[in-house]
Amino acid sequence: MSELTTAKIPVTVLTGYLGAGKTTLLNRILSENHGKKYAVIVNEFGEIGIDNDLIIGADEEVFEMNNGCICCTVRGDLVRILGGLMKRKGKFDAIIVETTGLADPAPVAQTFFVDEDVQNAARLDAVVTVADAKWLSERLKDAPEAKNQIAFADVIVLNKTDLVSKAELAEVEARIRAINPYAKLHRTERCQVALADVLERGAFDLDRILELEPQFLEAGDDHDHDHHDHDHHHHDHGHDHNHGGLKHYHDEDMQSLALKSDKPVDPKKFMPWLQQLIAAEGGKILRSKGILSFSGDDDRYVFQGVHMMLEGDHQRAWKDGEARQSRLVFIGRDLPEQVIRDGFEQCIAA
Amino acid sequence: MDEFDPAGPADSIASVTDRVRSFDIGAPAGAVYFLGTTLAVVGAEETVTLIDRAGETSRVDVGSGALLCAASDGKRLVIGGDDGKLSALDSCGKLQALATDPKRRWIDNVALHPDGAIAWSVGKVAFVRGTKGDDKSFEVPSTVGGLAFAPKGMRLAIAHYNGVTLWFPNMAANAEMLEWAGSHLGVVFSPDNKFLVTTMHEPAMHGWRLADQQHMRMSGYPGRVRSISWTAGGKGLATSGADSVIVWPFGSKDGPMGKQPSMLAPLQARVSAVACHPKQDLLAAGYSDGTVLMARITDGAEILVRRNGKGAVSALAWSGDGETLAFAAEDGEAGVLTL
Numbered sequence: 006m007s008e009l010t011t012a013k014i015p016v017t018v019l020t021g022y023l024g025a026g027k028t029t030l031l032n033r034i035l036s037e038n039h040g041k042k043y044a045v046i047v048n049e050f051g052e053i054g055i056d057n058d059l060i061i062g063a064d065e066e067v068f069e070m071n072n073g074c075i076c077c078t079v080r081g082d083l084v085r086i087l088g089g090l091m092k093r094k095g096k097f098d099a100i101i102v103e104t105t106g107l108a109d110p111a112p113v114a115q116t117f118f119v120d121e122d123v124q125n126a127a128r129l130d131a132v133v134t135v136a137d138a139k140w141l142s143e144r145l146k147d148a149p150e151a152k153n154q155i156a157f158a159d160v161i162v163l164n165k166t167d168l169v170s171k172a173e174l175a176e177v178e179a180r181i182r183a184i185n186p187y188a189k190l191h192r193t194e195r196c197q198v199a200l201a202d203v204l205e206r207g208a209f210d211l212d213r214i215l216e217l218e219p220q221f222l223e224a225g226d227d228h229d230h231d232h233h234d235h236d237h238h239h240h241d242h243g244h245d246h247n248h249g250g251l252k253h254y255h256d257e258d259m260q261s262l263a264l265k266s267d268k269p270v271d272p273k274k275f276m277p278w279l280q281q282l283i284a285a286e287g288g289k290i291l292r293s294k295g296i297l298s299f300s301g302d303d304d305r306y307v308f309q310g311v312h313m314m315l316e317g318d319h320q321r322a323w324k325d326g327e328a329r330q331s332r333l334v335f336i337g338r339d340l341p342e343q344v345i346r347d348g349f350e351q352c353i354a355a
Numbered sequence: 356m357d358e359f360d361p362a363g364p365a366d367s368i369a370s371v372t373d374r375v376r377s378f379d380i381g382a383p384a385g386a387v388y389f390l391g392t393t394l395a396v397v398g399a400e401e402t403v404t405l406i407d408r409a410g411e412t413s414r415v416d417v418g419s420g421a422l423l424c425a426a427s428d429g430k431r432l433v434i435g436g437d438d439g440k441l442s443a444l445d446s447c448g449k450l451q452a453l454a455t456d457p458k459r460r461w462i463d464n465v466a467l468h469p470d471g472a473i474a475w476s477v478g479k480v481a482f483v484r485g486t487k488g489d490d491k492s493f494e495v496p497s498t499v500g501g502l503a504f505a506p507k508g509m510r511l512a513i514a515h516y517n518g519v520t521l522w523f524p525n526m527a528a529n530a531e532m533l534e535w536a537g538s539h540l541g542v543v544f545s546p547d548n549k550f551l552v553t554t555m556h557e558p559a560m561h562g563w564r565l566a567d568q569q570h571m572r573m574s575g576y577p578g579r580v581r582s583i584s585w586t587a588g589g590k591g592l593a594t595s596g597a598d599s600v601i602v603w604p605f606g607s608k609d610g611p612m613g614k615q616p617s618m619l620a621p622l623q624a625r626v627s628a629v630a631c632h633p634k635q636d637l638l639a640a641g642y643s644d645g646t647v648l649m650a651r652i653t654d655g656a657e658i659l660v661r662r663n664g665k666g667a668v669s670a671l672a673w674s675g676d677g678e679t680l681a682f683a684a685e686d687g688e689a690g691v692l693t694l
Binding site for chain 1: 383385399400419420421422423437438458460461463478479497498500516517536537538555556557559578579
């Protein structure tokens with residue numbers, strides 16, 4: 006990457022439903038002795054117990070871009086605040102944007118795709134979602150915001166694990182994985198997570214779109230492998246069954262969809278298809294990512310998107326011995342799975 | 356707007372670069388103003404550098420953080436910062452505290468009225484302090500993007516999301532709202548008080564004819580319009596944001612509607628700042644590659660003031676008598692050219 010890119014200030018978006026522990030995590034980030042200085046954009050002044058002239062109050066002002074795209078909303082306050090902060094470049098190493106508990110992370114992320122000034126000065130590092138192990142399962146049923154935040158996350162800090170039983174923990178993790186199997190998940194008490202696991206993740210860096218494998222299986226051995234049946238607890242939501250002892254849910258309206266091909270993909274077909282898919286279904290697609298092996302192309306092509314905004318680039322040459330496999334991931338609401346699968350099939354080079 | 360010839364080599368035009376007096380203010384410069392014959396260069400943070408006619412420089416600490424906004428009436432400079440302080444500075448370097456936000460919120464915008472009134476904004480609230488020192492405030496639906504006093508009477512335009520609110524601070528009448536979807540960041544009245552123009556978050560400007568609120572959409576820019584300046588006499592509005600200076604005609608009652616703007620001083624770099632001469636058909640343009648040009652509005656003839664290859668030009672200013680041009684750049688250079 007060029008120096009210009011590395012000089013951009015990384016921005017971590019911190020989300021999480023009310024009471025999940027965002028402020029606890031923020032206070033840790035600000036008080037721990039890591040030798041870095043963070044500028045923090047918060048919604049409620051005063052919650053943070055640390056005096057720092059780089060803590061800025063924001064108003065979460067979302068506006069629609071005049072480009073005819075209804076889901077193309079950006080945080081105008083963020084544009085303004087980042088502009089002001091850039092006058093103090095050199096006084097801090099990174100920026101953290103805390104959203105309110107009820108916020109949709111999309112406008113924050115889209116701000117980084119749409120605004121030229123923001124793009125020149127800062128880069129989105131990752132969306133970190135703090136979730137309450139005790140209450141998340143309930144919130145996923147009654148609060149669409151909570152579901153959005155899980156679906157959007159690159160990193161999930163599953164907090165307050167000390168307040169739940171092992172069985173409840175397995176339950177809530179299965180709920181999370183039903184929505185977003187790709188995020189890194191960390192179980193914590195009082196947000197005791199290594200800060201390196203939440204900051205400087207490079208999750209939106211096209212050069213680091215490497216991890217498109219679901220994260221299920223690294224969950225470790227402390228899962229209960231006995232056959233719980235919690236069906237009566239969530240009669241309103243889908244069904245559960247077991248895969249090798251791991252509880253598995255399907256969330257009724259938020260899913261992830263993974264596509265794969267070992268045959269090369271035709272870029273002349275794929276690009277128009279992806280554009281058209283995003284234009285038609287972008288309102289439903291929260292996040293998308295992909296690594297493509299194009300026919301007649303020795304470079305990996307990578308892309309990522311938020312709703313209708315996409316960015317993509319040739320990343321690097323495929324390595325010797327590396328399987329030239331194309332992989333795509335969509336996370337979204339009511340995804341038309343068969344339409345997407347069929348469409349992608351059509352893009353595979355003859 | 357995308358149909359112009361790329362610029363010829365910069366060395367083929369007349370140059371006055373050897374007559375520019377250059378100063379290093381030691382920090383990125385955000386804005387530049389003339390206070391009489393003294394130049395005030397507003398740094399990105401904390402300090403304003405004053406440069407007098409003899410070239411003597413002095414630094415004045417005006418805040419403890421970023422300097423977010425500034426305005427001048429030619430006699431004093433009013434500055435707002437991220438430390439919640441609003442201050443006034445005169446050409447002698449005397450600093451006067453005007454207001455402090457009790458919660459230390461950012462002072463985002465400031466504007467000055469010719470009669471001495473001051474307007475500033477904090478978040479969604481615009482404040483006006485009249486000449487008698489009485490403060491009034493008005494809250495708009497979203498954060499204030501820009502402020503401008505009308506050239507006549509006591510009327511303040513407050514730009515925000517989805518339009519502009521026109522407020523008469525001294526009257527009980529309801530504020531008037533001019534609507535247009537989007538985020539409006541900067542706002543100006545035409546000198547004849549007939550038009551109101553905003554710069555938007557998207558690469559476009561919007562205007563209203565004040566008599567009947569007729570809309571005027573000015574678009575086609577590759578980048579956001581940050582810097583705008585009325586030509587001498589107010590018949591044209593010169594703007595940054597493209598690879599040439601775009602000048603919209605405002606001489607007729609319909610403003611720029613149905614007319615093509617003129618394009619001056621094209622270069623292969625984005626125009627970052629414009630300033631029209633106060634008396635003649637002449638403007639100065641600064642570019643993202645560091646170039647500063649003067650261009651005659653009537654025929655586009657150009658004179659080179661600063662070569663490219665240095666920091667982007669952040670601001671330009673003419674002295675009130677039009678005899679001196681100043682520029683300020685992101686690499687900390689301030690330049691003064693006396694014609």
